[in-house]
Amino acid sequence: xxxxxxxxxxxxxxxxxxxxxxxxxxxxxxxxxxxxxxxxxxxxxxxxxxxxxxxxxxxxxxxxxxxxxxxxxxxxxxxxxxxxxxxxxxxxxxxxxxxxxxxxxxxxxxxxxxxxxxxxxxxxxxxxxxxxxxxxxxxxxxxxxxxxxxxxxxxxxxxxxxxxxxxxxxxxxxxxxxxxxxxxxxxxxxxxxxxxxxxxxxxxxxxxxxxxxxxxxxxxxxxxxxxxxxxxxxxxxxxxxxxxxxxxxxxxxxxxxxxxxxxxxxxxxxxxxxxxxxxxxxxxxxxxxxxxxxxxxxxxxxxxxxxxxxxxxxxxxxxxxxxxxxxxxxxxxxxxxxxxxxxxxxxxxxxxxxxxxxxxxxxxxxxxxxxxxxxxxxxxxxxxxxxxxxxxxxxxxxxxxxxxxxxxxxxxxxxxxxxxxxxxxxxxxxxxxxxxxxxxxxxxxxxxxxxxxxxxxxxxxxxxxxxxxxxxxxxxxxxxxxxxxxxxxxxxxxxxxxxxxxxxxxxxxxxxxxxxxxxxxxxxxxxxxxxxxxxxxxxxxxxxx
Numbered sequence: 170x171x172x173x174x175x176x177x178x179x180x181x182x183x184x185x186x187x188x189x190x191x192x193x194x195x196x197x198x199x200x201x202x203x204x205x206x207x208x209x210x211x212x213x214x215x216x217x218x219x220x221x222x223x224x225x226x227x228x229x230x231x232x233x234x235x236x237x238x239x240x241x242x243x244x245x246x247x248x249x250x251x252x253x254x255x256x257x258x259x260x261x262x263x264x265x266x267x268x269x270x271x272x273x274x275x276x277x278x279x280x281x282x283x284x285x286x287x288x289x290x291x292x293x294x295x296x297x298x299x300x301x302x303x304x305x306x307x308x309x310x311x312x313x314x315x316x317x318x319x320x321x322x323x324x325x326x327x328x329x330x331x332x333x334x335x336x337x338x339x340x341x342x343x344x345x346x347x348x349x350x351x352x353x354x355x356x357x358x359x360x361x362x363x364x365x366x367x368x369x370x371x372x373x374x375x376x377x378x379x380x381x382x383x384x385x386x387x388x389x390x391x392x393x394x395x396x397x398x399x400x401x402x403x404x405x406x407x408x409x410x411x412x413x414x415x416x417x418x419x420x421x422x423x424x425x426x427x428x429x430x431x432x433x434x435x436x437x438x439x440x441x442x443x444x445x446x447x448x449x450x451x452x453x454x455x456x457x458x459x460x461x462x463x464x465x466x467x468x469x470x471x472x473x474x475x476x477x478x479x480x481x482x483x484x485x486x487x488x489x490x491x492x493x494x495x496x497x498x499x500x501x502x503x504x505x506x507x508x509x510x511x512x513x514x515x516x517x518x519x520x521x522x523x524x525x526x527x528x529x530x531x532x533x534x535x536x537x538x539x540x541x542x543x544x545x546x547x548x549x550x551x552x553x554x555x556x557x558x559x560x561x562x563x564x565x566x567x568x569x570x571x572x573x574x575x576x577x578x579x580x581x582x583x584x585x586x587x588x589x590x591x592x593x594x595x596x597x598x599x600x601x602x603x604x605x606x607x608x609x610x611x612x613x614x615x616x617x618x619x620x621x622x623x624x625x626x627x628x629x630x631x632x633x634x635x636x637x638x639x640x641x642x643x644x645x646x647x648x649x650x651x652x653x654x655x656x657x658x659x660x661x662x663x664x665x666x667x668x669x670x671x672x673x674x675x676x677x678x679x680x681x682x683x684x685x686x687x688x689x690x691x692x693x694x695x696x697x698x699x700x701x702x703x704x705x706x707x708x709x710x711x712x713x714x
Contacts, residue, residue: 201674202354208678232436358569358653371428414498573655593632600625646690
């Protein structure tokens, strides 16, 4: 070999992107991605988990720490293992700083704690940094290779396909990851979309699947039942224009399809511990117009308590999971946006959340009782230390939804007239819960909410079909999608809870391993074999009587 040839070979090796080959490639660091990776690794497969950020856990380690779990007894497998490890952590006296375990659970009884938790050895309210450490350790023990800060490339060759199978994916860093099976566990469904799998964004019409709660849904008046807030920038002056993110009129008929998704937010962590608290400051990009509708609503209803605006759910060590900082109407472009555009949308949501808290704490037009109640709260010094003590993940409640081998629908969740989905791999049980999608001015000049619903009375535990996790066989044969799964908007509003994602992730990882072992498309594995394997691993797949 000549020196010139050797030099050329060395240069080629240096310039060639990293080529990693694994049995299973999991894209996405959500709870679904983590449980999928662990379950596939425990089945003896080599697994790489690609995190799109520097962190693990998605929103479940970024402020959403009062877990939406209304029936803990139907959560099993790796998810129960995780919540059990959380429980074990908080049994240790060293886990409590400025707080006592007994005092905390007494404080949190109404929202997050019952005696059943102890019987099940589970705790689902925790601190973000604690959960991320537990999840990191679980992945390490399972032997999963974790690679952080890897985003799917946005080029035509981002996903290599052959014979309706994904061969490899490429990231923006130039790395190439080949595998036998792939799992898209992101909130956005980018791998699914790049692989050419059918999907939808927004809400179906009620008529599409014979549903009752889909499509455009006008709701209540912003203000009081009899008096709306003024929608104009200068009250009473239509020439001044509408306040931001208020539509001038309804854009379709009730029940019609559109491409809008329920609002996003940050689930921020706050503390009232003086030793751990950083006071609120006015954001550099503060826009008072974003919060004007809220202030005007409070002027009409000055007796509104703080808990009717935002929820401060108790967490250990004098912290809260703070919800309902929803930036209504600001997320419509997010599901199909580029990485850079999403980063800008997320930054605006961060400014909105911090600005809303600043407004509630400092705007003199806000009722004094609210300002006084919020005064002791601030950002925790010991959370999100690499991100200005602010959560690192936007709460993407809904983005793309696959159109797979089976579509979960409203009829599969309803107690009345219920049609069983069949082939269950997880149990859902949460209410049909959609946050506000839009605000608009109706024909009477009133500002109205649109898109929200919260219905629990007719919902009972229901099975989520395995075939809602797989694409149509004609489109892709080695991909599973446990987060952006195949469901209508209204069904997804119940399914979309983090512990359910985690259970679905375990099913996806197990199915990927079975497909590899049998050299089969994921659509053709034996459901009975999958069910038996999940049951042996502690999963709960049968709807309780």
